Amino acid sequence: MADKKLLLIDGNSVAFRAFYALYRQLESFKSPDGLHTNAIYAFKNMLDVLLKDVEPTHILVAFDAGKVTFRTKMYGEYKGGRAKTPEELLEQMPYIQEMLHDLGIKTYELKNYEADDIIGTFATKGEENGFQTTIVTGDRDLTQLASDKTTVEVTKSGVSELEAYTPEHMKEVNGVTPTEFIDMKALMGDNSDNYPGVTKVGPKTASRLTQKYGSVENLYEHVDEMKKSKLKENLINDKDKAFLAKKLATIDRDSPVTIDIDDVKRQPVDYEKLRQFYEKLNFRKFLAELNASGKGQDDTATEKVEYTVLDDHNFKDVKVTENDQVEFYLAMLGANYHLADFVGFSLKINDQIYVSKDVELLEEDNLKHLLEDEKIKKNVFDLKRTTVGLHRLGIHAHGLDYDMLLASYLVNNENNSNDLGEIAHLYGDYSVKTDMEVYGKGKSEHIPDDDILFNHLASKVNAIEKLKEPLLKKLKEHEQDDLFDTIEIPTARVLAKMEMNGMKVEASTLIQLQNEFAVKLKELEDKIYEQAGERFNLNSPKQLGHILFEKLGLPVLKKTKTGYSTSVEVLDQLKTQSPIVSEILDYRQIAKIQSTYVKGLLDVIQPDGRVHTRYLQTLTATGRLSSVDPNLQNIPTRTEEGKQIRKAFVPSEPDGYIFSCDYSQVELRVLAHVSGDAHMQEAFKTGYDIHSHTAMKIFHLDSPDQVTPLMRRHAKAVNFGIVYGISDYGLSKNLGISRKRAKEFIDNYFEQYPQIKDYMNKAVQEARDKGYAETIMHRRRYLPDIHAKKYTVRAFAERTAINSPIQGSAADIIKIAMINMQKKLDELHLKTKMVVQVHDELIFDVPKDELETIKKIVPEVMQSAVKLDVPLIADSGWGHNWYDAK
DNA sequence: CTGATCACG
DNA sequence: ACGTACGTGATCAGT
Numbered sequence A: 001m002a003d004k005k006l007l008l009i010d011g012n013s014v015a016f017r018a019f020y021a022l023y024r025q026l027e028s029f030k031s032p033d034g035l036h037t038n039a040i041y042a043f044k045n046m047l048d049v050l051l052k053d054v055e056p057t058h059i060l061v062a063f064d065a066g067k068v069t070f071r072t073k074m075y076g077e078y079k080g081g082r083a084k085t086p087e088e089l090l091e092q093m094p095y096i097q098e099m100l101h102d103l104g105i106k107t108y109e110l111k112n113y114e115a116d117d118i119i120g121t122f123a124t125k126g127e128e129n130g131f132q133t134t135i136v137t138g139d140r141d142l143t144q145l146a147s148d149k150t151t152v153e154v155t156k157s158g159v160s161e162l163e164a165y166t167p168e169h170m171k172e173v174n175g176v177t178p179t180e181f182i183d184m185k186a187l188m189g190d191n192s193d194n195y196p197g198v199t200k201v202g203p204k205t206a207s208r209l210t211q212k213y214g215s216v217e218n219l220y221e222h223v224d225e226m227k228k229s230k231l232k233e234n235l236i237n238d239k240d241k242a243f244l245a246k247k248l249a250t251i252d253r254d255s256p257v258t259i260d261i262d263d264v265k266r267q268p269v270d271y272e273k274l275r276q277f278y279e280k281l282n283f284r285k286f287l288a289e290l291n292a293s294g295k296g297q298d299d300t301a302t303e304k305v306e307y308t309v310l311d312d313h314n315f316k317d318v319k320v321t322e323n324d325q326v327e328f329y330l331a332m333l334g335a336n337y338h339l340a341d342f343v344g345f346s347l348k349i350n351d352q353i354y355v356s357k358d359v360e361l362l363e364e365d366n367l368k369h370l371l372e373d374e375k376i377k378k379n380v381f382d383l384k385r386t387t388v389g390l391h392r393l394g395i396h397a398h399g400l401d402y403d404m405l406l407a408s409y410l411v412n413n414e415n416n417s418n419d420l421g422e423i424a425h426l427y428g429d430y431s432v433k434t435d436m437e438v439y440g441k442g443k444s445e446h447i448p449d450d451d452i453l454f455n456h457l458a459s460k461v462n463a464i465e466k467l468k469e470p471l472l473k474k475l476k477e478h479e480q481d482d483l484f485d486t487i488e489i490p491t492a493r494v495l496a497k498m499e500m501n502g503m504k505v506e507a508s509t510l511i512q513l514q515n516e517f518a519v520k521l522k523e524l525e526d527k528i529y530e531q532a533g534e535r536f537n538l539n540s541p542k543q544l545g546h547i548l549f550e551k552l553g554l555p556v557l558k559k560t561k562t563g564y565s566t567s568v569e570v571l572d573q574l575k576t577q578s579p580i581v582s583e584i585l586d587y588r589q590i591a592k593i594q595s596t597y598v599k600g601l602l603d604v605i606q607p608d609g610r611v612h613t614r615y616l617q618t619l620t621a622t623g624r625l626s627s628v629d630p631n632l633q634n635i636p637t638r639t640e641e642g643k644q645i646r647k648a649f650v651p652s653e654p655d656g657y658i659f660s661c662d663y664s665q666v667e668l669r670v671l672a673h674v675s676g677d678a679h680m681q682e683a684f685k686t687g688y689d690i691h692s693h694t695a696m697k698i699f700h701l702d703s704p705d706q707v708t709p710l711m712r713r714h715a716k717a718v719n720f721g722i723v724y725g726i727s728d729y730g731l732s733k734n735l736g737i738s739r740k741r742a743k744e745f746i747d748n749y750f751e752q753y754p755q756i757k758d759y760m761n762k763a764v765q766e767a768r769d770k771g772y773a774e775t776i777m778h779r780r781r782y783l784p785d786i787h788a789k790k791y792t793v794r795a796f797a798e799r800t801a802i803n804s805p806i807q808g809s810a811a812d813i814i815k816i817a818m819i820n821m822q823k824k825l826d827e828l829h830l831k832t833k834m835v836v837q838v839h840d841e842l843i844f845d846v847p848k849d850e851l852e853t854i855k856k857i858v859p860e861v862m863q864s865a866v867k868l869d870v871p872l873i874a875d876s877g878w879g880h881n882w883y884d885a886k
Numbered sequence B: 001c002t003g004a005t006c007a008c009g
Numbered sequence C: 001a002c003g004t005a006c007g008t009g010a011t012c013a014g015t
Helices: A011-021 A038-053 A071-073 A095-104 A114-130 A140-145 A167-174 A178-186 A203-213 A216-221 A230-237 A239-249 A272-283 A282-294 A359-361 A365-372 A384-393 A406-412 A420-426 A435-439 A450-477 A481-501 A507-532 A541-553 A568-577 A580-605 A640-648 A666-675 A679-684 A690-698 A709-724 A728-737 A740-753 A756-768 A789-828 A849-861
Strands: A005-010 A058-061 A106-109 A132-137 A152-156 A162-165 A325-333 A341-351 A351-356 A378-380 A401-404 A504-505 A613-615 A626-628 A655-665 A772-774 A780-782 A835-836 A839-846 A874-879
Touching: A005 A011, A005 A038, A011 A038, A011 A114, A011 A132, A011 A626, A038 A095, A038 A132, A038 A504, A058 A095, A058 A114, A071 A239, A095 A106, A095 A655, A106 A504, A114 A132, A114 A140, A114 A152, A114 A365, A114 A874, A132 A140, A132 A325, A132 A541, A140 A152, A140 A178, A162 A167, A167 A178, A178 A203, A178 A216, A203 A216, A216 A239, A230 A239, A272 A282, A282 A740, A325 A384, A325 A450, A341 A359, A341 A450, A341 A481, A351 A450, A359 A365, A359 A613, A359 A874, A378 A450, A384 A401, A384 A481, A384 A626, A401 A406, A406 A450, A406 A481, A420 A435, A435 A450, A481 A613, A481 A789, A481 A835, A504 A613, A504 A839, A507 A580, A507 A640, A541 A580, A568 A580, A580 A640, A613 A780, A655 A789, A655 A849, A666 A679, A666 A756, A666 A789, A679 A756, A679 A772, A690 A728, A709 A728, A709 A740, A709 A789, A728 A740, A740 A756, A756 A772, A756 A789, A772 A789, A789 A835, A789 A839, A789 A849, A839 A849
Parallel strands: A005 A058, A005 A132, A058 A106, A132 A152, A325 A378, A378 A401
Antiparallel strands: A152 A162, A325 A341, A341 A351, A613 A626, A655 A839, A655 A874, A772 A780, A835 A839
């Protein structure tokens, strides 16, 4: 017999979560009849995940039957004062029930009882009948039902993440057993259900008392023995409240339900009705799934795309003029397009689609011309990838001036997918599958049969064409057409050049370092093992924690989720306790450099003696680039050992130079600009050292001479903190000063730079009003969490609202500088190559005789990228390797 | 595949 | 009473 598995879902609570998970898309999720469908859609998505994970034999979705329950009769204020359920959600509830019915899932509600009680009752039935039970809810109340046979999954942020409450997890979180959780709630009450517990008792105190006394009843038997205290007084005064709260908090595990466990057995899906339902609500994704599964089909079978397969004979038939609409897609298997195998290509010219696996056809005159002619405009998905791929075939692409990937990134960068199919789905087009569906993943990744592959490639060019207009319309609505045309598209072209050029890395230098570091590491290892009295894996935080905190008995200053923390922060404080600690720190530092940089870089030097990174242009939330394979944006610079790595980065020509130019304080200058703060602007205009200036301001000094190095260091941290959306706690931790002192710094700061404070308030308010934060070039970052109920979540969104326009505008600025820079290099026919970007810094590979020109033009171009209310300053350095270019 | 750690701006 | 600085990527251990 199959396993007996019971899934119990709190329908109202999950629908509520589902509704808010897609709240931002509320108005885009509408059926043709005008019904909102976001909660129905998200509910189904979540249900699919659950069905897959749990594989239940029995399911019940319980709903609340109405406002009046035995609890409201007991206590009139129960769940009073709650915000009314939004009408847009209420209207969806019957449809959720209808959908569940079509899916063969039982729904149930019971007059006078809440969904919780139905679930409690079935959880009991499940335990009695030998079921393994999973409960899913958005409400922590139900966690009291957790047992060895019953797991309670509580939805975390959104609906996709779940927190599994087992008795063990309950113990970790609340320090009590599931049953004791009821007593804990009795003492602390429940704000969201609007009943009080004992005055001044919160989760901490409630947990402590429950752990000590086990139950409310037992606590009150012993209350007289307690020491005189405010707490004791409160406990005595609020005894009635506590007992009432206990009744309210207790889920009825024996409510008079009229159905039994056999009635919730999963029934067959009614595919025909389900299809009609999806059609009525315009759920194209689920319809596509139905089609794909071949279930409940009618005459709308999976869309087959018409295409012509190109080969040696017919490729000449492809003809194109400047007026044609052209889409092109070049397929490679694998993320790293510098190396990945070609799979094929697809080409759409007006209504005609061509596909082929033979990418060498692209080198034929007519096709090569099509791709290289600037006047023939091509729409693509991932301009940079396409450009690099074609370059490997000897084709120099021009006229790629629309990129679906970049467009979708600008419109909404919450989803950072790089998959054409996934992105198409976001915009309601399910005609194209994801690469994962077609190619598989991991071990089973493979190229499918021709008809499937060709259909996939054809559907891609189709989707690029279909979604172009809607995406351009969105860009226009967002006032992002300039950002798209004059920044992102040209940046993609510049980055393609930088990546293809790559940077020369001398393996010999790295190998020499590798040997030196190996000796140092061996010495350190020996010393550490000797003091530890045993050999162990130094790279394992777990084993290291065991040695330091259990064997050697060092004090535990910080813990992680999984055990002792052994981070730098902790070890730095323990340095004085034992010499082993300093040696571990040294070991860690060198081991990091050895494995990540020396070994890591050696692995990615290509046969041309160079590394070819990929800049990810559509990943970050702020508009910055990121760099992978290898990451050239985190090459060490802070320690001398680390810095040595930079000696391996050399110019192409032996007597050439690496030239580096970085913006000075670009983020603070952006802040001075966007805030309009007169004092900060003045400081930048007069060319003050900004951190000293800040030190003068916050320490009330008259002259820069009075600023000590410590004051400057503190002021610098405050300036950084401001950019990050400061808190006194964060600053105090960073500087190792008291929280009070940190608060003084911040207060002084805002007093001295009042418009900065105004800016921060305005940034947060604007994010609340608009739902997003925006850079000087209209790059957006959506911040749905700005309305979150939980303080931590909301506060994070607020800091983000402050930081994103600053970090993002700085990213806009350097992108403009890069575009102008490449243009200048081309105009002057220089051989110098721009090779690396590190957020506020550009690195160049310069032939000897161009150094003087570069010294002059690079800072000029960078400083004039945009016109701010304060000057932009860029500082240069150069040498025969990256280390010396400072 | 996730978490801890540490490299960068 | 609570928990916090903003962005990233690579490596390793251990589930």
